[in-house]
Amino acid sequence: MVLGSYLSISLFSIASTKLVPLSTLFSSLPFLSHLFTLHYTFLFPILFFFFIKMTDQSSKPNGNGAINGAAATNGNPAPVKSQLYNPNRQVYRPQSHYHRRGQRSHRNLCCCCCFWTILTLLAVALLAAIVGAALYVLYRPHRPEFSVTNLRIAKMNLTTPADSPSHLVTLFNLTLIAKNPNNHLIFFYDPFAVTVFSNSVPIGNGSVTAFTSDKNNQTSLRAVLSGSQDLDTDSLTNLRSGLKMKKGFPVEIQMDTKVKMKMDWLKSKKVGIRVTCDGIRGTVPAGKSPAVASVVDSECKVDLRIKIWKFSF
Numbered sequence: 107m108v109l110g111s112y113l114s115i116s117l118f119s120i121a122s123t124k125l126v127p128l129s130t131l132f133s134s135l136p137f138l139s140h141l142f143t144l145h146y147t148f149l150f151p152i153l154f155f156f157f158i159k160m161t162d163q164s165s166k167p168n169g170n171g172a173i174n175g176a177a178a179t180n181g182n183p184a185p186v187k188s189q190l191y192n193p194n195r196q197v198y199r200p201q202s203h204y205h206r207r208g209q210r211s212h213r214n215l216c217c218c219c220c221f222w223t224i225l226t227l228l229a230v231a232l233l234a235a236i237v238g239a240a241l242y243v244l245y246r247p248h249r250p251e252f253s254v255t256n257l258r259i260a261k262m263n264l265t266t267p268a269d270s271p272s273h274l275v276t277l278f279n280l281t282l283i284a285k286n287p288n289n290h291l292i293f294f295y296d297p298f299a300v301t302v303f304s305n306s307v308p309i310g311n312g313s314v315t316a317f318t319s320d321k322n323n324q325t326s327l328r329a330v331l332s333g334s335q336d337l338d339t340d341s342l343t344n345l346r347s348g349l350k351m352k353k354g355f356p357v358e359i360q361m362d363t364k365v366k367m368k369m370d371w372l373k374s375k376k377v378g379i380r381v382t383c384d385g386i387r388g389t390v391p392a393g394k395s396p397a398v399a400s401v402v403d404s405e406c407k408v409d410l411r412i413k414i415w416k417f418s419f
Contacts, residue, residue, distance in 0.1 A: 256281040257399040354387035378411030
């Protein structure tokens, strides 16, 4: 404390007057003179510099205070720091507890409905598979069978005039057999729509009347097929390539109908079927006598025709 007092008085004298010689100062302060004689004079410059530094800092005015004071004296309010604002930023609005609970319950209801719907469909499919397997084991159902027994070509006239399109006139007599190989199943057929093709070119069409095919029964069917049409260039080329074959031109018979089945007390709805018979070879008749087509290698296939909207499969 004594050292601090002496130092303060000495420094104040130097800072205020700056005229007192060092010898006089040290002679008036015996403690400092003693320090000086003991070679501690290096403390004096450090303390002097520290005191001057503190005096300068305390005397400097505050920049912010000056600016604020100037703004206050001019009568203008102090500038306010601008805040960034994004007009596209969405304002956060916390959802209420009831709103969140309503959304959660709605989502749970949808999931529950989907789950039970899928489960119901799977159960129905499984039940249908079980019933189908049981019926198959008990009744052993088979598809109906068709075969072509006779095909007579009464007319096959192709004219190709120079100034008009080619014209084709045909006449066929078809005989086929429908067989029911089932012991417990009866087929009820609608009328058949019959079309004759040769190299994918339709050359005749007709129909077969509706009939019923009983258990383990065969039914003989007859149809008259005819055609009269003009041929384009592609159809004429395909037809002529078939007529030049040595074994006879290929003939394909296509029949479309709907059938309903009855199995004891069970009855089904009508289902579309298509019967396709190929492997037939025909020849152009010579004169007025009809030509008999070869049906030894003929084979008929029965396919289901499922119609969905405008498409058939």
